[in-house]
Amino acid sequence: MLERQKLSLLILKEGLPIFMTKEGGVAPLLQAIEEIGREDLAGSIVADKVVGKAAALLMAYFGAREAYAGIMSEKAVPVLERYSIPYHFRSLVVEILNRDKSGTCRFELTVPDVEEPEEAYSRLKEKVHSLKK
Secondary structure, eight states: OHHHHTOSEEEEETTEEEEEESOOSSHHHHHHHHHHOHHHHTTOEEEEEEEOHHHHHHHHHHTOSEEEEEEEETTHHHHHHHTTOOEEEEEEESOOBOTTSSSBOTTTTTSTTOOOHHHHHHHHHHHHHHHHO
């Protein structure tokens, strides 16, 4: 469905889309949390083009029911398992790269040592805010 509609992120709740975007990266997940709210995202199904540890921690933060990814990193898997979020992926990779593929994604570099979703949310929100300056 993501590819057919050229979306990078689709969030469903009770079978209906509640958030969708063509914008990539972690920022759309943060936007969904801000616009929809953590409580209303709880129990949702998330289909994301790319899921790394940062995205997985955000899904755990709002209590996603299930995660689908085109590409998923090996670091996302233990996070989703720890928070009992069933996951599916088309391709599993060692790490999520930045847009020009010259190194690790900056959002992944923001949470390498983070295990708690609340801390990840805070750090990632701060990182996105600093990039807008």
